[in-house]
Each structure stands twice: as C-alpha cells, then as structure tokens.
Amino acid sequence: MTTIYLAGPDVFFADAAEAGRAKKELCAKYGFEGLFPLDAELAQEESADLSTRIFRANIDGIRRCDAVVANLTPFRGVSADPGTVFEIAYARGLQIPKPVFAYTNVPDSLFTRVTATFGLAPGHAADRRDFAGDGMVVENFGLADNLMIVEAIRLQGWDMVSHTASTHDVLSSLQGFEACLTQARAHFAKVQPVYAA
Amino acid sequence: MTTIYLAGPDVFFADAAEAGRAKKELCAKYGFEGLFPLDAELAQEESADLSTRIFRANIDGIRRCDAVVANLTPFRGVSADPGTVFEIAYARGLQIPKPVFAYTNVPDSLFTRVTATFGLAPGHAADRRDFAGDGMVVENFGLADNLMIVEAIRLQGWDMVSHTASTHDVLSSLQGFEACLTQARAHFAKVQPVYAA
Numbered sequence: 001m002t003t004i005y006l007a008g009p010d011v012f013f014a015d016a017a018e019a020g021r022a023k024k025e026l027c028a029k030y031g032f033e034g035l036f037p038l039d040a041e042l043a044q045e046e047s048a049d050l051s052t053r054i055f056r057a058n059i060d061g062i063r064r065c066d067a068v069v070a071n072l073t074p075f076r077g078v079s080a081d082p083g084t085v086f087e088i089a090y091a092r093g094l095q096i097p098k099p100v101f102a103y104t105n106v107p108d109s110l111f112t113r114v115t116a117t118f119g120l121a122p123g124h125a126a127d128r129r130d131f132a133g134d135g136m137v138v139e140n141f142g143l144a145d146n147l148m149i150v151e152a153i154r155l156q157g158w159d160m161v162s163h164t165a166s167t168h169d170v171l172s173s174l175q176g177f178e179a180c181l182t183q184a185r186a187h188f189a190k191v192q193p194v195y196a197a
Numbered sequence: 198m199t200t201i202y203l204a205g206p207d208v209f210f211a212d213a214a215e216a217g218r219a220k221k222e223l224c225a226k227y228g229f230e231g232l233f234p235l236d237a238e239l240a241q242e243e244s245a246d247l248s249t250r251i252f253r254a255n256i257d258g259i260r261r262c263d264a265v266v267a268n269l270t271p272f273r274g275v276s277a278d279p280g281t282v283f284e285i286a287y288a289r290g291l292q293i294p295k296p297v298f299a300y301t302n303v304p305d306s307l308f309t310r311v312t313a314t315f316g317l318a319p320g321h322a323a324d325r326r327d328f329a330g331d332g333m334v335v336e337n338f339g340l341a342d343n344l345m346i347v348e349a350i351r352l353q354g355w356d357m358v359s360h361t362a363s364t365h366d367v368l369s370s371l372q373g374f375e376a377c378l379t380q381a382r383a384h385f386a387k388v389q390p391v392y393a394a
Contacts, residue, residue: 012320012334051338055348076311076331077274082282086345089283093290113272125211134273136207136368140247148283151252171333 002188003033004181005061005098007088008071009081009171011038011088017114019172026174030181062091064100067187069180070102072160073171078113079145080104087174092152102153103146103176105165110139158183200230201378202295204259204285205268206278206368208235210234216369223371227378232258253347259288259295262309264384265300266377269342269357270368275310276342289349298348298380300373301341308337353382 004027010019020036029147031190040057043048062068067090075081091098095175106113111130119133144160153160161180165173201224207216217233224231237254239247259265265288272278288295303310308327316330329335340347341357350357358377362370 012336014328016330016334017323020299049338051336051340051344052348052352057343058345072346076315076329076333079274079276079279081343082276082279083343083345085279085282086286086343086349089286093287095292118273118372126214127314131211135211136206136273137211138335139209139248140295141246143248145253146278146280147248148255148280151249152283155249157250184241 001033002031002066002184003035003064004090004184005065005068005087006034006036007068007084008074009075009084010071010083011036012075013172022174026178026181032181032184032186035065037061058087059090061086063094065098065185067099067101068177069177069184070100071104071171071177072102072149073105073165073176074113074145075171078110078117080149085149088149088152099152099156099184099187100162101158101180101187103163103180104150105163105170105173105176107144107162107164109140109142110145111138111142114138125147158187198230199228199381200232200261200264201381202262202284202288203231203233204265204274206270207268208233208279209272210341210369219371220374223375223378225333227382229364229378229381232262234258239347256287259284260291262295264296264298264381266298266374266381268301268368268374269346269377270302270362271310271342275307275314276374277346282346285346285349296353296381296384297350298355298358298377298384299346300358300360300377302360302367302370302373304341304359304361306337306339306344308335308339311335318356354382 006023013019024034030087037058042053042057070084070088072080088100091100114132121131121133125137129137130140160177203220206330210216230248234255239250239254248290254371267281267285288297297361306394311329318328318330322334360373
C-alpha cells in the first residue's frame with residue numbers, strides 16, 4: 001500500500017495521538033496508509049539520547065514512505081514548524097525525491113505576517129526589497145512562507161494547499177489535509193508505484 | 198578549492214552584501230571559497246518567477262558546494278530561519294550528504310525560548326512532555342532548536358556551535374561562524390576531497 005509520512009506540528013498537540021488517528025483514518029479513506037511520527041517504534045539503544053532515537057525514527061519514516069503530507073500552518077511564530085520544514089526538505093533532497101504535498105490553514109502571505117508582527121519600515125534595500133520594522137529585509141513574493149518551502153512544493157507540479165480555518169482549529173483543521181490527499185491520489189493514479197517516489 | 202555554501206538569514210540583513218563579503222573573507226582565511234546565495238547568477242528565464250529562480254540557484258549552490266555552514270541563530274521568532282533549515286536538511290538528504298556545520302549566537306535552549314514567549318502550563322502530556330502556555334507540547338531536550346535540526350548536525354560527529362553574542366549583533370556576530378570554519382578545516386584535513394561530501 002502507498003504510505004504517507006504525516007509531517008507537522010500535530011505531534012505537539014495536546015491530543016496528538018488522537019490527531020494522528022484522525023489523519024490515518026482519512027489516509028485510509030483515500031487508499032493510503034498514514035505513518036504518524038509518534039507511532040514509531042523507537043530503537044532501544046541505551047547509549048542514544050531520546051532525541052537521537054526520535055530523529056532516526058523520523059528519518060527512517062521519511063525514507064520508507066512513498067510521499068509526505070505536511071502541515072505547514074504557522075506554528076509559534078510567523079513560519080511553519082522548523083522540524084516539519086526539515087522533513088520536507090530532506091524528502092526533496094533524496095536521490096529519488098519523495099513527492100511532498102503540503103497545506104496551510106493560514107492563507108496570509110509571509111510578508112503580511114512579518115509586517116503585522118514587526119511592522120514595515122520606510123525605504124528599500126539596494127535591490128528594492130522591503131524592510132520590516134526589525135531593520136531587516138522582508139521578501140514580498142506573495143508566498144505563504146519562505147520561498148525555499150513554497151517553491152519546493154510548487155516545482156513538483158502542484159501548489160501548496162491554502163485553506164482558511166477558524167481561530168480555534170487553525171493548526172488542527174483537516175480540510176487542507178484532505179485536499180492534499182486528493183492531490184496525492186491524483187498523483188499516484190498517474191504514475192506506476194515503482195516510479196512513484 | 199573546497200567550497201562552502203553560506204546558509205543563513207544573513208541574506209535578509211540590511212547590509213547583506215557586506216555581510217556576505219565578510220563571510221567570504223573569513224572562508225578564504227581558512228582555505229575555503231564561500232558561496233553567498235545573493236551572489237548567485239540568476240537564470241534569465243522570462244517565464245520563471247524571481248522566487249523560482251532564487252530557489253533553483255540556491256539548490257544549485259547546495260548541490261555544487263563541498264559543505265554548508267549555517268547561521269541557525271533564532272530569526273524573527275523562537276527558531277532558526279526556515280529557509281536555512283530547508284537548506285541544511287536538503288544538504289543532508291542528498292545521496293552523498295554534504296557536511297553541515299552550524300552555529301547559533303543564542304545559547305538558550307528552544308525550551309527556554311518557547312516558555313519565555315508562551316509561558317509554561319501546569320501538568321504534563323500522557324508521555325510526560327511539558328505543555329507551553331499555548332496549550333501545546335514543548336519538548337525539553339535542552340537542545341538549541343527543534344531536534345531534527347540539532348540531531349542532524351550532531352550525528353555527523355560534531356556539535357552545533359553555540360556562542361553568546363551581544364544584543365546588537367546577535368544575528369551577525371561571526372565568532373560562531375569562525376568556529377564552524379575551524380570544524381570544517383579539521384573535517385577536510387581528515388578526508389580526501391573526493392570523499393569529502
């Protein structure tokens with residue numbers, strides 16, 4: 001069965017185990033098997049720190065899966081969870097890159113969030129880029145997050161899913177996630193499984 | 198010559214070009230050639246967005262370099278710049294992973310910064326992890342950032358460099374950067390260049 005690594009700050013939710021179950025159920029509905037990072041069997045190496053064993057289990061999950069679906073909703077700041085960003089970039093760097101589908105539940109651009117948080121300073125850099133109120137450049141490409149993230153998704157041939165969730169479930173709403181599963185189903189319908197990665 | 202991709206939010210500094218020159222000068226002092234992302238010649242594809250061309254140039258730089266030195270100082274929030282996180286993860290995912298050296302000018306742990314920003318809530322998750330004041334889990338591994346980032350560096354055989362800079366140059370201080378160049382020099386002294394990656 002086609003397996004999907006479920007990347008996202010969902011592992012930090014108070015009800016993380018339940019959130020993982022809900023995502024895996026949706027995966028099954030679309031014909032996929034979801035791998036939720038918290039479900040990984042951690043190696044019992046006495047000599048390795050827990051953080052090391054989690055890292056290795058997550059890397060193993062990314063390498064074993066057929067695709068990644070990532071929750072890139074801003075987490076504790078203006079951008080996506082950096083652990084999730086690490087995982088999608090790792091997946092794209094592999095010799096046979098894994099297809100990555102991603103969603104955000106905050107449709108604003110990064111520019112909007114940075115300037116809402118730090119303000120917008122007058123003037124422009126020599127290359128005409130804008131300055132935020134913190135005195136540093138803020139890029140205005142109209143993208144949902146740093147261009148490395150958004151372009152990595154887009155250059156695969158599909159867009160990052162942008163979905164407006166209400167405040168109470170801004171990180172946990174699953175409508176964008178389900179739209180990613182629809183993208184994944186269309187992708188895997190077009191390719192032979194052996195070439196799917 | 199051994200080339201080093203200079204990853205970091207330095208591209209967003211008001212004096213980004215000068216910051217790049219300073220890093221390249223230090224690279225030369227250690228026998229390396231530094232590649233600063235802003236110096237890339239962007240392909241003149243009329244059909245591609247500027248953000249797409251920057252993405253491609255950065256990926257090309259990472260693929261062409263022999264190593265990455267990354268500024269992982271927290272940027273506009275509790276964690277490192279997500280573009281930089283993307284780049285180091287991509288470098289580590291490659292079939293022949295690039296050695297990545299990284300520094301932060303903020304020696305606090307991520308746990309300290311998250312709880313300073315969001316507070317610490319009473320009680321614990323079922324797996325004994327702590328809750329921040331935002332109602333979500335905050336990991337307390339004593340690491341400088343998300344474990345995916347820190348463990349990726351550490352499992353290469355060296356630690357992320359932690360250096361305390363003063364407030365006025367917290368993002369731009371180059372002492373941690375120079376310590377990374379020392380790590381890189383020791384690394385490349387041990388390996389044949391052809392096996393260096």
